[in-house]
Amino acid sequence: MTVFLLRRLLQAVGVVLAMSLLVFLGVYAIGDPVEILISPEADQIERERAVKALGLDLPLWQQYLVFLGRALQGDLGRSFVFNEPALRLILQRMPATLELAFGATIVALLIGLPLGLYAGLRPKSALSQGIMAGSILGFSLPTFWVGLMLIMVFAVQLGWLPSTGRGETVEVLGMRWSFLTRDGLAHMAMPALNLALFKISLVIRLTRAGVRETMLMDYVKFARAKGLSPARVTFVHVFKNILIPVVTVVGLEFGGTIAFSVVTESVFAWPGMGKLIIDSINVLDRPVMVAYLMIIVLLFITINLVVDITYSVLDPRVRLEGKA
């Protein structure tokens, strides 16, 4: 296990380095921030001073090394726009995105697992057919449209739920969270559901397929031949076996949700990282873009590690060894 973790750590360093180079080059290629940031009326001297202050006069490879050196000290540069450390800007907005992603994932599991289980156990019933048809809708309806519809129905017509913002927040560990207050939860409900829609469908389909496959296994028949109750057969013998694919996909989806919940955050004016990155791209705020992408890389590495460790907990045959 220790060997496994060390090896993973080394791999992670390699991935981060490679990513940083790619991100740096990519961001450099999309445009010159000077054109946007410096007022057109500025004269040549002012211009050069600004370019120098931003470190844009150096050759690219030097800029990269400077960036790398600072990054090692935890400094991912200052935002051109806000004139604040990029990292702090992102971290300020992270709790909002994190709690939204967690909320959506929990909703997806709470709704998706039972429905998928039912559809797998009774594949021919009308309800199961309905669930499966519904899951196709969940896959194919565009997020922004569903978000707007939710606002139309629950905020505008029924007036049950607020349509924008995070609502009341509480500060814990120096970060502001919505999910700890009633008002905050009410604000979170619609965006979380909107974000969860695709995941619910995914979990339903995975669970159903897993159940259908596992039910045919000899060990399930043997469990029934032992005289166990149907509940025990389903929830212990079948359920534990279907969790592996579900954990894999939900884990990867979770990373995707954090990184790319741009649409939902925009529709519900949820002040998270997704909104920040879109704004930064619009004004070519390079340090924020780079810092954001680096954080996402770290996030994915962490999630993959957690998924791997979860495997070993779920399936005793998976051993986390130092082998490549």
Next chain:
Amino acid sequence: MTPPTLEVRNLRTHFFTRAGVVKAVDDVSFTVERGKVLGLVGESGSGKTVTGFSILGLVDPPGRITGGQILFKGTDLATLSEAQMRDLRGNRIAMIFQDPMMTLNPVLRIDTQMIETVLAHARVSRAEARQRARDALGQVGIPSPEERLAAYPHQFSGGMRQRVAIAIALLHKPDLIIADEPTTALDVTIQGQILAEAQKLCTQYGTALIWITHDLSVVAGLADDIAVMYAGKVAESGPVSEVLDAPLHPYTRGLIGSVPSRNHRGAPLSQIPGMTPSLLNLPPGCAFRARCPRAEARCAEPPPFAEYLPGRHARCIHPHLAEVAAA
């Protein structure tokens, strides 16, 4: 007089598939007395396993028991509710499956899988259930059972897993064990040990055993009676020594002839020509007639399952009676 442990009368289990009705078990009858072993023999697809599942009430759709009676100690199992059946399963009637690599749940520890079986049928504490599980493992010859309880199935070899499955079957000292080719996947030495274990069980606890197999030598050594199945029907049944020495049915005769033995070393093995017929839309009459050396026009009529000699039944209109008399 106490009724036999199990009496199966004219059992029919059919599968209603889109392609048609598959008569997997079609008019099967046999009796197993207390402490006796019945060898249920036949080729793959002859309906042996489905017969076993029918007794346990574990035939999955599209399959269904469509006729006949299964009397367990005099009680017709068809009259029992699902809850009552569940109470019999694993408790009074246990089953051992063919492939030991597949019968244990890979993600649950051995103790979990054994204790749940104890607790499903007995009101005892967890510690007591664990104790019983450990005793059962010891009984089937698993060394250091205490440590093995905490292991996962993948940490066992095939033979060890089958022993665990047998230990699970033994937990409640059932009246009847249905063993579905339990030794087919195992080494001969392990097979011998498990057979000896099974025999001990029958004499010690009076457990009746249905040993499903296609291995005639196992049946010869273990069983008291034999029922030979062909295409969902019992072709022949009777005491094992009599049937194997002088079979009545041409199919049994062919089956015995197909077993390589040291006596005919070098001589070509006799074979049954052709292959088992598809159970889908089986034509009326004797299912074996296309492969039978004695077939004649009358075989197109369904032959009766008749008692030709005391205790010996055969489903054939021209059994090998002369050979039996000569033997």
